[in-house]
Amino acid sequence: MKLKIMEVKLIAFVLLQAVTVRSQVNPEMCRYPLGMTGGQIQDEDISASSHWSESTAARFGRLDFDNGDGDGAWCPDIMSEPDGLKEYLQVDLRSLHFITLVGTQGRHADGMGNEFAQRYRIKYSRDGSSWVGWHDRKGRQIIEGNSNAYDVVLKDLEPPIIARFVRFMPVTDHSMIVCMRVELYGCEWLDGLMSYSIPDGHQMIYRGLDVFFNDSVYDGASAERSELTKGLGQLTDGTWGLDDFLHSHSYNFWPGYDYVGWNNRSFPRGYVEMIFEFDHVRNFSSMKVHCNNMFSRGVRMFRQVTCYFRSGSEWEADPVTFRPAVDRVSQSARFITVPLGDRTASTIKCRFHFSDLWMLFSEVAFQSGSAVYNTSMAPRDDPTHKVDDSNTRILIGCLVAIIAILLAIIVIILWRQVWQKMLEKASRRMLDDELTARLAIQTRAFSFHHSSLSSESGSTSNSTYERIFPLCADYQEPSRLIRKLPEFSQSTERLGKLSKGNKAFAAGGSDGAPHYAEADIISLQESSDNSIYSITAVNMNFFAGTDSSMREFPRQKLTFKEKLGEGQFGEVHLCEAEGMQDFLGEDLSIEGNNESPLLVAVKTLREDANKNARNDFLKEIRIMSRLRDPNIVRLLAVCVDTDPLCMITEYMENGDLNQFLSHPMYFLCLSYTTLIGMAVQIASGMKYLSSLNFVHRDLATRNCLVGKKYTIKIADFGMSRNLYRGGYYRIQGRAVLPIRWMSWESILLGKFTMASDVWAFGVTLWEILTLCKEQPYSQLSDEQVIENTGEFFREQGKQVYLPKPPCCPDRIYKDLMLSCWRRNAKQRPSFQEIHAQLLESLA
Template sequence: MCFCVCRYPLGMSGGQIQDEDITASSQWSESTAARYGRLDFEEGDGAWCPERTVEPDSLKEFLQVDLRSLHFITLVGTQGRHAGGIGNEFAQMYKIKYSRDGSRWISWRNRQGNQVIEGNRNAYDIMLKDLEPPIIARFVRFMPVSDHSMNVCMRVELYGCEWLDGLVSYNAPAGEQMSLEGQPVHFNDSVYDGAVIHSMTEGLGQLTDGMCGLDDFTHSHVYNVWPGYDYVGWTNESFPNGYVEIMFEFDRTRNFTTMKVHCNNMFMQHIKAFRQVVCYFRSEADWEATPLSFSPVVDDVNPSARFITVSLANHMASAMKCHFYFADAWMMFSEITFQSGKCLHTHKRSPPNHVLLILSSNRMVSSPIPSPGDDPTHKIDDSNTRILIGCLVAIIFILVAIIVIILWRQVWQKMLEKASRRMLDDELTASLSLQSETFAYSHNNPSSSSSSSAPSEQESSSTYERIFPLGPDYQEPSRLIRKLPEFSHSSEEAALTSTVVAVTASKAPTATFSQDGVPHYAEADVVNLQGVTGGNTYAVPALTMDLLSGKDVAVEEFPRKLLTFKEKLGEGQFGEVHLCEAEGMQEFMDEDFSFDISDNQPVLVAVKMLRADANKNARNDFLKEIKIMSRLKDPNIIRLLAVCICSDPLCMITEYMENGDLNQFLSRHEPEGQLAYSNLCYMATQIASGMRYLSSLNFVHRDLATRNCLVGKNYTIKIADFGMSRNLYSGDYYRIQGRAVLPIRWMSWESILLGKFTTASDVWAFGVTLWETLTFCNEQPYSQLTDEQVIENTGEFFRDQKRQVYLPQPVLCPDSVYKIMLNCWRRNTKERPSFQDIHRALLESQA
């Protein structure tokens, strides 16, 4: 199967698509013009609304988006006109038309041939719909449909990525039919969007839909389709010349390096990959006289489907036709992709300048960068050589100018940062207690304090671009009006209670209440801290944060000279974590905290150190982290002991346990050895207790794992957050699109696919942490799966068709405890137990 993550918003909601590229057939008024049809925006009158009512079987009204270049579009989102509650117009159904050139428009159909897409059920929810098959287009039209006369309004978004192949059509003979055990097997291109009579012309279809066929052609990745669906196939009986001709048309003249053809090779059924391919190239009006020939190795041993890479030797062309010769009775293709570069001039064999991206519905695979393949006997004429040298000289001058500008800006920026740091230090030395603030999360900037509406489920921000569902439709939660909870603080721990104060969603945090009475805040009301090591520590409700910071923070300044460096534990984008010994720490601690050592002995501590050149946002987040950590007082949560903030670098000093983290601690012990099952269960119960405390404050940890649990004497456990910063655990984190680093093997399906982090997703991570504990951390969770397969498995959890893979029951794990794990991994977040329930169940299992 081909894989990629090609499901990114293309710019309606983010603003990358400009107003002039959004047009419509008509509009109610200037305030409902096409430019207001952006998903999740309520500017103007709240949406695009056509001038006339939509009538049954009428497709006169449309909202059109110009993407300026060809894109591979896999998902669409729609929304009605809510406009803060004053609008109630939405499209119950709609159709999509698309075009690659702006003149020929194609009606989208799903794999079963249906054109109508289910739309919205109300004016405020977002409805996401997978396009199966995906479309390759520059222009897309949304056309509202109704079974009765009604007013409609729409806001839309397109999701996908740029189409790098540049292929705009392929012409080929129509696929044929095989009789297998008396049953017909169809190899027609069922999603081809061109003309299909005896041959296929001027369209794209299954050879470019990103779905590679399985080894067994009678099975498919797609549900409810016929055998042979994934392949386009032909029999040699229909081709007396012994080959199938396929012609490819491209958007412009390109410099081709390779062509990849995905072929079936079930030789037992007389199906083999082609024995030879001969390609002809057209760069201007005429076809080149000399073709290129390539013969792959015929495989009579391995029946697996495979990609065959054909070298195209840097030919320049805007079109090519290839003759694929039969190696057996049948030949079947499921995907054809091209690697090409932009043309600097019209001479052949100029080197490629980009890498092919194979597109499909799950993930992206980059093909290896080929060698330039220069022919040493090939001569370039002098005129082209002079042009090339002139271009290179100009490029060098431009690069030098850019470097000078960058260096000048860096010097200027450092001068500004030093000035702002000086001002900030003056504020720090005056008092650590900041005035109460309302910190709200902005989807585009985690450090932003601007408020926006959000779903009514507690969420913290995702630092990676949103990846949407891989299968069926997902309905965004409603933005309903809720009640504002108040915060009351007791001597033991914070508790949240609700009052009967009705507010509008735009003026107050929204909250819903779980079965255990803990409110769940919307993502707009969450303070998201960027920890010094680059990972977020806890996601904290803004209301809670505001009230937590209402009192002075009782953390004292600790003399730096009393800290002795032992080793670096880890580092991140904004700072480092060091293991140190602190002398005289007992004098700086509260009365309710005591060390299990004598007064004259140094204390082992972890020191989070912010780099002196960190920007203002990072420094502010560091102070917020200090505030939160100073309020966390639980036996199973790492305690903030003191700070060093009178001078750079800013430091916070926390507990550290002498036995290190739980992952390394368990790895040093063998099952059935010194560490009994009762000890493991006792440690797991402490983790549940610490998480119960955090969830009572409505805090979301987001990175619960054994690497983030520290072990003290007598198997004491305390939850920390150092894991992400440690090179030792870099393999536990997966980098998405070169941006976010995520512990996907511990994350719930909704965190990976939807970017949602809640108490329920922490419960999921606890189930994995419990599994780690009872396996002595001898292997990673899902060690038999690659990172990409782990992400693919979360799609199975979303689809919930009983194909998802669960972590197996550990040898030492009784059925009752494994049932706790399985409950933590329930698909429905509301069906997962609370940490209070988990803690109680683990205590009962030890009785």
């Protein structure tokens, strides 16, 4: 009951905070259509330089996803020269927005027309008067558009745009008429930051290597003494730097790219001064600054920051000063939260004092709420400054009404919680409490890593094995959604009783099949009658004793190169293993030069890990030591004689398949044959696991690793769940599941079998043939995904299947994919049949 009351208090607190406090944008989730397609953007907010006729006016320049009506579009009257760019379609978003993606489409008029923009540029403005031409991180301004009048072409904006006004400007050689329909994707820019002014970054020479810390995407002006003014750039692009500033999230950029940095010797006063200007007067609660702290290279986070505030023409006399705690141990980059004491201002000037030779920042964000004042704003210390009485009365009235509504909500929630507790006392949930989702440890990022700035300092991993496509989390908590389905909300008690008496069912599979990742064997929750529900599917007698070839590797021959990630109980490192080739037996030998150290991935268990974590770690070693297949990541050696416990595995230099396919450098050169060849390898690996009666339970492209020459290997190691950020989390002790990859019986009944792995393979094949451009069922919310599984159960023809990928032949989609998603698990093909069918398609 105390927990429920805490939940209610939390809801009330969040609602109250929502009235006054506005937090900054979350770039991972900031990909929503802003209203051209849905009509939220009104006709009067869409304008253009010219148009052919009334039927091709600006208001018709709305992208059309749904009905395919291609008659309307914006078409300029007279096209400009390629370098003139006088014609434009302009969208007014009414407020500042963080824009991450744009979509364009042509005009076909049901076969009567064929007009589209092959290339275009974008200009944007935050105030409507000063316009900036967008360019990517390599300085290119031209965006490749449409190749026909039908398809929608989506383009990620890297860097993203912060603007209110956006102009689409077609580029043409006059060989064809141009028409455009557009959509913008992003979210509201709640920071309210209009510009920052800073000294331009400096150049470091580190061991003969040129390291540049300039703000390469700044969209303002460069004034005298290398001052950057009236613009935004890398400090607001939603990407923060790695622990080692020589490396970058961005592919093929110079060392230091993710940071803006300064040398102490260039500032006689010992500090760097930054000025931040906002859209209106705000009440500031805090500022968050992402700093590098690699003191071994002369870089430390700032020693002190002093911030001044201005609401009118004069700076206030009393600044806010903050000194962060000195960290002489950890060299990890981190966010530092600077409390601003609810000060009111429209401009903030902060002086960051050096504590070493170099100071590097990669992101700055503010938490603030709108301040309510009369139009004649006076300085903070002016005794004549007053709040308008009428506004005060209105504000008090609104607050009283909000408090009354909150009290009513609290009463209703408390009543519902008590009532539900009485109804559910006789039957405990077992569906999601007995299921757990598992993560892969090696998910290499090839592109920019966006992360929520609202995360507290130190709460996230700085792994270079990260997810790049900013989608919603892959793993969800489905039980509350399942209970909305009448068939299952009334059968919870029956399933709960069954789970206590049926170990095979509690294990998630009617056949009691063992799992590929033994780390799934964990107790999740203790019920009120002290009985523990746990997953106990693997018969450890099957793995009695570690494989004889799995010998103790001398840990002094491991040389640390890079920390790849960090989990709750362990870390993963990239290491060089000296003499590994000679150490391995013939059945474990891998490609490499015997005279050179071998790159390996080393997973370590922290010495302070609890007993359960140690047992899981050792069980995982016992299982992996017995797996021998070309398409399964192999365990090479162990270090378990002393703490910390270590397991040494193959290092797959090209990272995970999801990142590999979605990166533009690779998917442009991948043929259909290559993609099917990847699927063949995954099917081969799964055929091997199924021959051992193993159930994987989390098959997806994120859990398949890529080596040389498009070699694919399945990996699903258990301990480092936090390495795949956003993919695995727990809510109040409940398990979370990859529901978009799971069969209906796995979600609704908790059954995991080889047939449910076949279902997941069908989704994985769909990912491969769509080049991982979107998440499965991206058009459906989590609630709708659960409801769709209910339609599979009811089998009334209302279930929704994943659509056929554009490059997928009918025989692969109809004969293979759809067969993997059959309702009757016994009618789904085996992995032997899938492997043979894919090989036949390549013949």
